[in-house]
Amino acid sequence: MMLSERARKLAPSVTLQAAAKAKKLKAQGNDVKILTVGEPDFATPKNIQDAAIQAIQSGKASYYTATPGIPQLRKAIENRFRNVYGIDFQDENIVVTDGAKFALYSLFQAILNEGDEVLIPVPYWVSYAEQVKLAEATPVFVYATEENDYKVTVEQLEEQRTENTRAVIINSPSNPTGMIYSYDELKAIGEWAVRNNVLIVADDIYGRLVYNGNKFTPIASISEEIRENTVIINGVSKAYAMTGWRIGFAIGNEEIIKAMIKIGSQSTSNPTAVSQFAALEALNGTQEVVEEMRQSYEERLNEIYPKVAALPGFKLKKPQGAFYLFPNIKETLDMIGMENATEFVDALLEEEYVALVTGDGFGSPYNVRLSYATDLATLNEAVDRIARFIESKKKEFRGK
Secondary structure (H helix, E strand, C coil), X not given: CCCCHHHHXXXXXXXXXXXXHHHHHHHCCCCCEECCCCCCCCCCCHXXXXXXXXXXXXXXXXXXXXXXXXXXXHHHHHHHHHHHCCCCCCHHHEEEECCHHHHHHHXXXXXXXXXXXXXXXXXXXXXXXXXXXXXXXXXXXXXXXXXXXXXXXXXXXXXXXXXXXXXXXXXXXXXXXXXXXXXXXXXXXXXXXXXXXXXXXXXXCCCCCECCCCCCXXXXXXXXXXXXXXXXXXXXXXXXXXXXXXXXXXXXXXXHHHHHHHHHHCCCCCCCHHHHHXXXXXXXXXXXXXXXXXXXXHHHHHHHHXXXXXXXXXXXXCCCECCEECCECHHHHHHHCCCCHHHHHHHHHHHHCEXXXXXXXXXXXXXXXXXXCCCHHHHHHHXXXXXXXXXXXXXXXXXX
């Protein structure tokens, strides 16, 4: 069977691969502790479920919708961003998509050509680089340091900028590190991007999940010039526990949004109708449950962080948002005789039935990602098993 060059070169998602392997072991009857996919363990709030049911029963969800989304949902997005971001957008600046991942995909398809480059801070979400490649462009990695909380500086971006640089991706709070860029850091990056005609792709999907008094600043809210040079990517999956509903959206320049709508019209036709009515209720309905879930994640973070940080050889910055821990385990690998994080997570899953994600897919071969979007009992048991695994491997390595 002949496959396209792009299909042969495309790397699979390490997070989805890890989750699939863990779920297969669990289906075989093993007690697997799954800390892989970034997915809330809460059910979608009942008011949102009820809105979806009503849309089905009334017949509203039975038909194609407009490609950029139902007008009511686009208006709800407009209102929320006016209230939360302090930004005044119009319908023509908004497109609703089949998840925030497809918003990114269609954006890159809309703005990139062969030879274009996109600056991607490392560590990065696993799909950024592959989606840039699918648009026939080149990902250019900008390596953030642990000392700077895994955040890149203007100086680092400028060092990698060329005449082919088309865009830079800023994900704050970050997946996988959970770190948040400050107002001053974003202002500097935003002004640099405006000066150099580099489009800002602001992945704000975790913007409502911040903890312990930290503050999320949308880069698009800093100035009118930066706003005009930014495309915001967001959605309802993380804050509203709606990953399976697949509703995301992009907000930005009208010409770019029109191009994304054309791509949607020839690919997905429109986002799923019933999911749009559910998302409408998510944005317009009570927000109390969002805060309840956020508080739960904060409680989990504060309990589990010191225990993970205390694991032998683990070096870890305390996250400020999202729901991941991303420890550097290079010292652990050295003490147990392993080469990289992939070897570590594979052996951990096979021997202790704890599923983590290797940092390889995030550009960090000596890190692992743990999601704390699960209950504390599971998290505590998983950490105990990791500690037992490390001690066992230390004894094996010393005995060689």
